[in-house]
Amino acid sequence: MGTLSLSNFKEVKVPAPWGHISGRWYGNRTERPILAIHGFLDNLGTFDCLIPLLPDYIGVLCIDLPGHGRSSRLPPGMLYAVDVHMLVIPRVMKAYGWSKVSLMGHSLGGMISFLYTALAPHSVDMVISLDIVLPLNRVPKKAVGLVGQRLEKNLVEEDRQEPEPPSYTLSQLTKDVAKGSINSVTPEFAKHLLHRQVLQSQLYPDRFYFSRDERVKYTNIMQFESGLAEEMTKRIRRKPYLIIKGSSSPFVGKHCEKPIQILRQNNPHFEFYEVEGGTHHVHIHAAEECARYIVPFIRHHRPPVLTSGGLDGKEQQLKAEEERGRQERFFQRTKNSKL
Template sequence: MGTLSLTDYEEVKIPVPWGHISGRWHGNRTERPILAFHGWLDNLGTFDRLIPLLPDNVGVLCIDLPGHGRSSRLQPGMHYSVYDYVFIIPRVMKEYGWHKVSLMGHSLGGIISFVYAALAPHTVDMIISLDILLPIPINARGKDLDTLGRNMEKHLVEDERQEEGNLREPPAYTLPELRKVLAKGSYNSVPPKEAQHLLYRQVAKSQLYPDRFYFSRDARVKFYHHLYLQEGLAAEMARRIKRKPYLIIKGSLSPYVGRHCDEAMSILGESNPHFELHEVEGTHHVHLHAAEECAKYIVPFIRHHRPPTLNTWSLAGQEAQLSSKERRLAQEQFFARHKPSKHRSKL
């Protein structure tokens, strides 16, 4: 069996009331693909290094969320939120007539996948979550509340600017400068050498300065409405997902799969041989800068839970799924390394 080709894809435009959802359907287009969602401020290019490592028996439909990449922006006066992004999944399913969906998401995309799987578990057959499970809880000391207040004000300013038709260009940069700006904006999670995978779908050529470019995504997405889940709610959502095939890959240097996820992960993994948790050395964009290491877990997971329809194919061989014993041992070692100290605050 082979792997997907990054250049073998079909550009898609899925109509929605405010415009369209832009995407790329890689590989097999005769069967239902894996539906892939990127993270906040990113676009479908985030999967460019991972796609060529995935098995070619399934397709992968990567989309740009509204306001990101080449998808349409929401109308003036509207606000972006995680809740609304969740509704993109049933819209895509309706467009193609799917009754089931396989999900893969990084960061915001992983949160969207978790929420949708909890709301409509009967329609989900597999989830791959890249360095995320739940959103990080809001700071109880009020620091995050201050940030939310400032973001509300900034969103209104940006909304008024767009509604008034102010066509003044955002700041423009050379391509080397853009790589550095993107790396800094991601807290160096995206190395400058990998920045081109995200830039080609979210920059436009400046009309004022030759050889310079500016970010073309909707600036309002920077101030989108976050989702905050109390532990009890997150646990109940995990119970609704039950024994679904669920793969979580954590970047070793990232805080996004932390103690706040322990209860939900414990529920997802309880008596569930289809639950996997693995740690790969790297930052939040571990699937981008360490794609090969992530693929070591993603490929057998896909081949096990979305096998080819050919009767001659077998799960046996070098690419077989890790045994249940090996998987359980890896998970126990992970939880042991990340067990909270007695002296740590529970906040």
Template sequence: MLSQLPVTDCKELKIPAPWGYISGRWYGNRLERPILALHGFRDNLGTFDRLVPLLPDHVGVLCIDLPGHGRSSPLPLGVRYDVYNDVFLIPRIMKHFGWEKVSLMGHSLGAFYSFIYATLAPDTVDMVICIDCVLLPKFDVDIALESFRRNLDQHMIQEEILASGNLREPPSYTVPKMEMALANGSLGSVTPELAQHLLHRQVKESGLNPKSFYFSTDRRIRFYNYWDISAELGADMARGVGKKPFLIIKASMSPFLGPHTDKAISILAQDNPHFEFYEVDSGTHHVHLQIPEECAKYMSPFIQYHRPPSRAASYQGKL
């Protein structure tokens, strides 16, 4: 049986960036390069709370909060949150730590980032794990354009509020109401009971209402700028990944992996002995948070094989 990462063996850290810092939590082995874990849209690194401790203990896992999420710094005024800009966090973090290679694990939007980076710089990637996403879902053109216009307008409104300096405390709620709001916002993918794993990094105590809290993430992240990648472009990008170790976990109750990803996944799998694909029954989009044991039973052997223990991994979780 594989040894697992102890829940308490982690270190909070801040990675400097021109706009502030990227907040992170490094689980386990800090003697060698970890797996870099990227969360999904409007989530934070707490999304991996229940999964990471189930993974092999010989390799560390560095989970980060994307800019404006969790405890990371928001982007400066005048800079929009953009899906494709976030991809460049990966080489920024690599440069900070002096890594020549990176092992990637992502959920949802974080999985999309992992896929994109692996297509752009495959020689620097040694392993990719995508949880319930490879390409973003396909959007109707008219809906996409209307969404873009609306997000642009709303983003400008939030920028004007921030620039004015006339800030008021956002609406605050009791913890049960916040848990329910997060569950509803995830369309039932996260239950109120599991919401605590995301809330603990993105709320602050109200100064106006006792025993109440408000969401502290940058409100501009609701208006992310992104365009979906067509199935054809996704397929061309997949060809650039080559025969890299690539694991995809699909949640059976989620639409995030479907016909729009079939061609890209087929190319990733073609003549690749290191490609693996598994579907987890009864899994929602946050399958790694909902039933992490089912994900870990596929992920742990994959990690063990492609990132086997080294001599430095005589590490026993006592740093």
């Protein structure tokens, strides 16, 4: 069996009351795909390195969240927030007539996937979470101050009157992406994000500017009190759930220990792996390592539909590959059992 091609996609637009949700549907378009959701300030290009490593029998629909990439901005007066983004999932499901959804999310996309799965577990059949479980816990006083600052800055951006945003050379924007990600996205990989989020300046033709809605920088991230986080995690029950952590990333830390313990309890479909040397964008700079765990997980929980006319040896091959994957996952789960 082959893998997806980064050039085999269909541009899609899902209607929304404020405009549309933009996306690219890679691979198989005859069956329900995996819905892939990017992280904070990113866009669907974040999955460019991972897509060519995934099995080609299943499609992957990567979307730009509102205000990101090529998706429409929210109207003036609206605040970007995690729960607002979460509603994109049922909106996409309704547009395509899905009763179930398979989710893959990085960072903010992983938070959104967790929230939706906890609130609507009956409609989710599997989750792949890349370097995230829950938002980082903050001291209450600091959290309140941060929300206040975001509200004020959101109003400043809303009132800003400019013919177009400040523009820069592509080299400068590449460095800006690296700096903004705290070097989690190195300059060599920045191109995967830039191709969806910059436009050429009309004032200075040799320069470009970020086309995203600058209000997304002040997205309201929900703060989880430990008790609420645990109760929400319990609702996920025995749902197939894969978490991949970058070893040098702080986003899956001590505040996730109890939720991970709950996800692990009595759930033979929960898997957790740590990629050595991985930073927060582990799926970009360590895509092959991530695929080692993601591909067997997909094949196990979203296997190909085999017909009698297409078995000729493939069934045995798939069984052998799944068994090898099962043994490797068992070894890794044993290795990471202390987490």
